[in-house]
Structure formats: structure tokens, C-alpha cells
Amino acid sequence: MDTKELREIISRGEKIDVEFKRRRSSQDLNDTDLVKNAACLANGEGGLLIVGVEDDGAITGCASFHPKSGSTDPRRIEALIAHQTIPALPTTAEVHTLESKEILCISVPKADSPVATSKGVYQRRALRIDGKPECVAMDPSYLFSRYNSVNARDWAKLEALGASFDDLAPDEFELFRRMVRQQGGDDVLAQLSDEEIARALGFFNDDPDPVKNGAILLFGTRRSIERWVPNHEIILQVMDGSEIKVNKQIRSPLLSAMKEVAERLDIYRTEEEINSGLLRIAVPNLPERVTREAVANALVHRDYTALGAVRIVLDLHNLNVTSPGGLPRGVTLDTLLSASTPRSPALADAFKRAGLVDRAGRGIQVMYRILLSAGRAAPDYSATTDETVSVEVPVSGSNLEFARFVTTWQSKKSELEVLELRLLHLIHTEGRLTLDEIANLLNGTPIRIRRTLNHLADASLIDVIGRGGSREFRLGSGFYDIVGRRPDFIRSQVMNDVRAEQLILAYLGEYGSITRAQAAETCGLTGQAAYRILRSLYERGEIVKKGQTRNTHYVLP
Known part of the structure; x- marks a missing residue:
């Protein structure tokens, strides 16, 4: 890192991956605190620990950590951090001079496994309510969840200590069989006995503790769920403005819970019908497949070691589904449409074999396709944090012209890919856009977006204006022909x-x-x-x- 780059980083202030620390004297930041802050960054997204800068960005300098040599030795700083962290945390330290003052910069990598100080302190980087970053303690449930994730331990396949098959409800197994038949699931499972189903799903074996957490969650009695999965809870609310019309707490096994949520949402499903030539298009406000995928994802992928309920809130404009635990390891907001890494592969497999979710792991793509084809905005995951996953599904404001275009085009030509739908919907909504503007709005890769835009241009659905970096994209003649404009x-x-x-x-x-x-x-x-x-x-x-x-x-x- 050069001095210019360091100045730019400092000018932008503290971030989730940038921490400033004062050290005007040896009393301000000792070795223990230095190690603690480095481990904190590693347990977040990694980043830079900059010593010698005030919280407001003022450069005050870093007093020497090694006064006998008259300066700070970066190699000794690296050794200190590695020696006093478990597992040993590798870092890169540099000393820079700004405004005639020494600044210590420590580059900290993101750690896969939770990092503690040698004194047993576990901290992670998080945002306060005011949006400023800080180091907070890792509570046991968060630490346990991170450990399981790193070591690929599926919580649903861990033993429910002391549980027996008597703690499972025969009615829940029968509900599973009905869902398999009705939803087109794995029909082989519908022919099996209760115990054979549990074994086939990997939730029952011949261990001393044969019943697994997943069996309790899917087929358990209410009492067994309270005993072995106390964090399982769903809160369903229906709002009419600021008035709560429905406020229901659900602690049933997952399949019964899915069924109850669907039945309660069914009351609020409506359809708007439009005509496109001889085609009659039904545009639902709450597409059943979309709500099912959103709720199933929340129940399957939530962290059951974390406190908190799955919250489902329906108002006049949106359906919001929030679940505890953050995104599974390896999944980011940028990779949601392409990644398929469930927190619990066993629970995800059970839902797929029951026919409740897409068996190819493309549930979020299905949600995008259905909503965009109906002229609605795509599901919005922007409120997701490292502690919760939140998706907002629009239930109003359908663009009927766009819905008519999609239906007509796909009935006469071919099915549009999800990225094609997103691009066409964006340009239909925003008007003329440059490639950079499109990539920024879609959080996409410019190369792939450019390739898809060129494909749409070949089909006359997109019109390209200009050339080079100044090129703009707008809807083409093929789109206007379809919608009669x-x-x-x-x-x-x-x-x-x-x-x-x-x-x-x-x-x-x-x-x-x-x-x-x-x-x-x-x-x-x-x-x-x-x-x-x-x-x-x-x-x-x-x-x-x-x-x-x-x-x-x-x-x-």
C-alpha cells in the first residue's frame, strides 16, 4: 500500500473493514488490545487496523511499540498477533509516515474459523444502531453456529440427546406423505413406514441417541420441539396500515407450519386479469410458489442455534420474511442467484423430497422469474445483515404492459432467462441506461451483462445508442411491436x-x-x-x- 492509497482510506473514515486506533503513548493501546482488535476484524470481513489515527480521521501518530529500537518493527507486530491468537492469525504489518508521523497499518485476512485471543476473548466486527462499526462479543450461539459452519457440521443431523421415536408424531409423517403426493415429491418415500422415512432422510439411525434434531424439527410433537429445538418459532403478522389484523405465533413442526402459513396467506391472495390477443393472463398479488419458496428458505436456512423467530409480515405493499442467522457460509448478496449452499443440507433435501421447494436448488431464481414475469419488482434482499436474512416481496404495483410482453414473447418465441428479464424490466422502468449504470443497479458482472444485452439487441428487444463507453441501452423495436406501441x-x-x-x-x-x-x-x-x-x-x-x-x-x- 502506498501513502496516497492510505490517505484515501483514512479520508473515507472507519468502515466495517477499517478500524482506527489512537496510540499517542504506550498507555493508549497495549499489546493485548492490539491483538484483540486484529482478531475482531478477522472474525468479520477482515480489513485494515490503522494505529495512529483518531476516530474522526485525525492523524496523531503511533507511539513506538518497540522503544528500545526507536520505532515499531512490523515483523515483530506480525509475530505478536500470530503468537497471541488461536488459531494463529497471519497478518501483514507496515509502517508509513504521514504528516511526519508514523502510522502502523495491519492488514487482517478474513478468518474461516472463529479466532480467539490467547486469553479466550472472542469478538467480531458489527455495526451499531447509528451505523458506526464496533467490536462486540461473540455470544455462545453465534460461536457455535460459526464453528458448525466452518467444520461442515449439519446441525439437523446432530443427536437430540435423550430423544426417542416416541417423541415424534405419526400425524406429521402422514402429512409428509400427503405433501409428497400432492407436490410431486419423491414418491418412493410415500410408500415407506415412519421409521423408514426418518432413516431415508438421515434423521434416524442405530446410534445410542438415534433421533436427530432434524427429525424433531420435521416430525416432533409440540413438547419435543420445546425440549430440543426451543428457538423454533414463527411470527405471522398481517398489517392494515398501522393496524395489526393478524398476529399469530406458530411453533408447529416445519411441515405443519408451512401448511398453516400457506392457509393463512391464501385468504389474502387476489388476481388481476389482463388480455393479450387470445391470451388471458392472471397476475396474482401473492404468487403461491413465490411465498412458498420465501417461507421455506427462511425455515430451512435459518440458524436454529440462534435466538429469534422467523418473522412473516404482510402489508398492503410487501411480504417481508426475516430469519435469524445471516446468509450461509459461502453465499453473499452478489451470489444469491447462482449459489446453492444450504446451512443444513439435510433439511434442504427433506423439503426438496417433499416437493416443497425447487429440487435443483434454484428457488430464488424461480422467485425472480415469477415476479418479473408478472411485471413486479424482483425480491429485495438488501436489508440482509450478518445476523439476519431478510427478503421483501412486492405484492402491489404490477406493470401490466411488461407482464403482457413477457407472456406474448414466451408464447411465440422462447423463454427468457432470469438475467434477460431483469435487464428488460430495469430498462423498461428506468429508461435509457449505460452499461455501468446497469451493472451497478443489478450488482452484476459487466462482462456477462454486456453479453446478455448484445443477445437481446440481436432479438431487437434492446436498442444500442452510441458506441464505446458512452453507449446507452433502451428498449428496442421488438419490445414495442409486442406491446403494440x-x-x-x-x-x-x-x-x-x-x-x-x-x-x-x-x-x-x-x-x-x-x-x-x-x-x-x-x-x-x-x-x-x-x-x-x-x-x-x-x-x-x-x-x-x-x-x-x-x-x-x-x-x-
Whole structure:
């Protein structure tokens, strides 16, 4: 890291991955506190520990950690941290000089396994209510969850100590069989006995403690759930403005809980019908498949070692589902659509074999596809933190024109991919956008987005304006043809041509002549589009063509 980069980091202030520490003297930050802060960063996202900077970013300097040598030795700092952390934490330390003062910078990697100080302190980086970062203690449930995740231990397959098959309810096994038959699950399981089902799912074996946590959660009696899975709870609320119409606490086994939530939400399902030629399109406010996936994901992927309930809140505009535990290890907000890493593979497999969720692990893609095809916004996971997963599903505000386009296109052409739907919906909503704007709004990879945009342009669903980095994308003629608004596309095209002509004439008035390349750069057009505009002006006598081939340029009459 160079001095300029360090200054820029300090100027942006403390972040979840940047910590400032004062050390005007040896009394401000001792070795123990230094190690504690490094371990804290490692238990979060990793980052930079910068010593010699105040909380407000003022540079006050780092008093020497090794006064006998007259300065701070970075190698000894690295050795100190590695020696006083369990497991040993590798770091990279550097000393920089800013404003004639020494600054100690320690680069801390993100740790897979929880890191403690040699004195047994476990801390992690978190955000306070005011949005500022701090180090907080790891409570036992969080620590246990991280340990299980790192070591690939499936909580659902751990022993429910002291439980027997009598703690499971025959009615829940029968409900599982009914779901298999109705939802198109693994029909082999529907033919098995209760014990055979539990064994097939990996929740019962011949160990001294044969019943596993997953069996209690799926098939347990209410009493056994309270005994072995006390954190399991669902709170379902239906709001009418600020008034609570429904406030239900559910502590049933998972399958019964799914059934009860679905039945209570069924009351509020409505449909809006639109016509597209001979097609009649039903646009539901609460698509059953979407709500099922959202609730199932919350129940399957929540952290059952963490305190807190799964909360399902329906209001006039959104269905919000929140579950404790944060995203499973290896999954981020950027990889939600592509990653399939359940916190409990055994529970996820049980739901798939019951037919409750997508068997290919593409449940979130299914949610995106259904909502976007209905002209709704995509599910919103932006409120997710490292402690909770939150998804907001829109239940109002459907764009019926977009829904009509998707249905018509897919009935006549081919099914649109999820990214194609997202791009078309975004441009339909926002209008003309650049590649950078699109990538930023979708949190996507520019290369993949550009490839998909080019594919849509080939199908005339997207129109490309300009070239290079100035290119913009808007809906193409194919889209307007489908929705019956071709005049709007032609009108917008004419308006763009008029603007380009005005820019070319202004350029000629200022500089006297213009080439095709200069016209393309001035108007943000491709060379071919610029040539079309220049030819139109020339044919109308508004400009004069001079020269030939490479020397061709245009002037005013």
C-alpha cells in the first residue's frame, strides 16, 4: 500500500473493514488490545487496523511499540498477533509516515474459523444502531453456529440427546406423505413406514441417541420441539396500515407450519386479469410458489442455534420474511442467484423430497422469474445483515404492459432467462441506461451483462445508442411491436436523430468541418449511425461533402 492509497482510506473514515486506533503513548493501546482488535476484524470481513489515527480521521501518530529500537518493527507486530491468537492469525504489518508521523497499518485476512485471543476473548466486527462499526462479543450461539459452519457440521443431523421415536408424531409423517403426493415429491418415500422415512432422510439411525434434531424439527410433537429445538418459532403478522389484523405465533413442526402459513396467506391472495390477443393472463398479488419458496428458505436456512423467530409480515405493499442467522457460509448478496449452499443440507433435501421447494436448488431464481414475469419488482434482499436474512416481496404495483410482453414473447418465441428479464424490466422502468449504470443497479458482472444485452439487441428487444463507453441501452423495436406501441419507438428514434443533427450543425458552426468519426464521437453514435445522419443532412442540402474515401469531410454550404 502506498501513502496516497492510505490517505484515501483514512479520508473515507472507519468502515466495517477499517478500524482506527489512537496510540499517542504506550498507555493508549497495549499489546493485548492490539491483538484483540486484529482478531475482531478477522472474525468479520477482515480489513485494515490503522494505529495512529483518531476516530474522526485525525492523524496523531503511533507511539513506538518497540522503544528500545526507536520505532515499531512490523515483523515483530506480525509475530505478536500470530503468537497471541488461536488459531494463529497471519497478518501483514507496515509502517508509513504521514504528516511526519508514523502510522502502523495491519492488514487482517478474513478468518474461516472463529479466532480467539490467547486469553479466550472472542469478538467480531458489527455495526451499531447509528451505523458506526464496533467490536462486540461473540455470544455462545453465534460461536457455535460459526464453528458448525466452518467444520461442515449439519446441525439437523446432530443427536437430540435423550430423544426417542416416541417423541415424534405419526400425524406429521402422514402429512409428509400427503405433501409428497400432492407436490410431486419423491414418491418412493410415500410408500415407506415412519421409521423408514426418518432413516431415508438421515434423521434416524442405530446410534445410542438415534433421533436427530432434524427429525424433531420435521416430525416432533409440540413438547419435543420445546425440549430440543426451543428457538423454533414463527411470527405471522398481517398489517392494515398501522393496524395489526393478524398476529399469530406458530411453533408447529416445519411441515405443519408451512401448511398453516400457506392457509393463512391464501385468504389474502387476489388476481388481476389482463388480455393479450387470445391470451388471458392472471397476475396474482401473492404468487403461491413465490411465498412458498420465501417461507421455506427462511425455515430451512435459518440458524436454529440462534435466538429469534422467523418473522412473516404482510402489508398492503410487501411480504417481508426475516430469519435469524445471516446468509450461509459461502453465499453473499452478489451470489444469491447462482449459489446453492444450504446451512443444513439435510433439511434442504427433506423439503426438496417433499416437493416443497425447487429440487435443483434454484428457488430464488424461480422467485425472480415469477415476479418479473408478472411485471413486479424482483425480491429485495438488501436489508440482509450478518445476523439476519431478510427478503421483501412486492405484492402491489404490477406493470401490466411488461407482464403482457413477457407472456406474448414466451408464447411465440422462447423463454427468457432470469438475467434477460431483469435487464428488460430495469430498462423498461428506468429508461435509457449505460452499461455501468446497469451493472451497478443489478450488482452484476459487466462482462456477462454486456453479453446478455448484445443477445437481446440481436432479438431487437434492446436498442444500442452510441458506441464505446458512452453507449446507452433502451428498449428496442421488438419490445414495442409486442406491446403494440411501435409509434412510440419511431417517435423516440426521430427525436434522437433531430438531436444528433443539431449537434453536428453546431460542431460545423464552431469548427468549420466534420468527419464521420468526429460526428460519431460528438453524438455518441456508432460510425454507421453517424454516417446515416450525415447522409440525411447532405441529401437535404444542409451540409456539403468534400473529399473522397479517407479524406471525406463535411462543411456548411
